[in-house]
Amino acid sequence: SSTKIAVVVGSIRKDSINRKLALALAGLAPSGFTFEDVRIDDLPLYNQDHDGTPSEQVKRLKTHIAGANGVLFVTPEYNRSIPGVLKNAIDHASRPYGQSAWAGKPAGVIGASGGAIGSALAQQHLRNVLAYLDMPTLGQPEAFVQFKEGLVDAHGKVTVEATQKFLQTWMEKFAAFVKLHQG
Numbered sequence: 001s002s003t004k005i006a007v008v009v010g011s012i013r014k015d016s017i018n019r020k021l022a023l024a025l026a027g028l029a030p031s032g033f034t035f036e037d038v039r040i041d042d043l044p045l046y047n048q049d050h051d052g053t054p055s056e057q058v059k060r061l062k063t064h065i066a067g068a069n070g071v072l073f074v075t076p077e078y079n080r081s082i083p084g085v086l087k088n089a090i091d092h093a094s095r096p097y098g099q100s101a102w103a104g105k106p107a108g109v110i111g112a113s114g115g116a117i118g119s120a121l122a123q124q125h126l127r128n129v130l131a132y133l134d135m136p137t138l139g140q141p142e143a144f145v146q147f148k149e150g151l152v153d154a155h156g157k158v159t160v161e162a163t164q165k166f167l168q169t170w171m172e173k174f175a176a177f178v179k180l181h182q183g
């Protein structure tokens with residue numbers, strides 16, 4: 001059976017460059033891997049009062065993560081950190097205490113920005129969170145993608161050859177990392 005990757009994109013806007021990057025990455029994966037987007041745009045704001053009575057959306061989120069062999073985070077940088085919508089999703093699936101869906105799931109972190117630092121600071125903040133959640137996270141290669149208009153076409157193809165090669169290598173390393181931790 002295939003290795004299932006849950007893809008969490010930290011932007012919920014329609015024309016997200018990070019969603020385009022996520023689509024491109026799925027297309028560069030070795031055979032035997034399937035990628036499914038995790039829906040986070042309809043989650044309520046996390047409130048600990050509701051830990052015992054999770055909404056259907058929160059149950060869906062946790063079931064999706066629990067059924068995956070690995071998690072791919074593709075995040076923008078908002079004000080030098082991760083977007084609130086991403087942190088909200090992470091917090092939801094981490095609770096109730098002791099019942100986190102994230103624990104032990106191998107993770108990859110990548111992201112894009114229009115700016116030259118390519119979401120580096122958001123990714124570094126995210127790594128801190130994932131370390132606490134006990135998610136083994138691919139260390140190298142790092143990938144800070146400066147996204148220029150047209151980098152990924154409508155079919156999810158990377159149009160710049162050097163970037164395509166770099167992302168392909170990144171994906172191969174991530175895939176191998178997930179396999180290593182699959183047990």
Ligand code: FNR
Nearest residue numbers: 011013016017018019076077078079080113114115
């Ligand atoms: C940004 N953006 C941004 N870019 C960056 O490189 N560093 C940053 O700290 C920020 N901060 C920031 C805050 C907020 C509230 C917004 C809306 C945007 C720009 C950001 O990289 C750009 O909007 C991307 O296109 C967002 O990613 P998606 O939504 O296209 O995936």
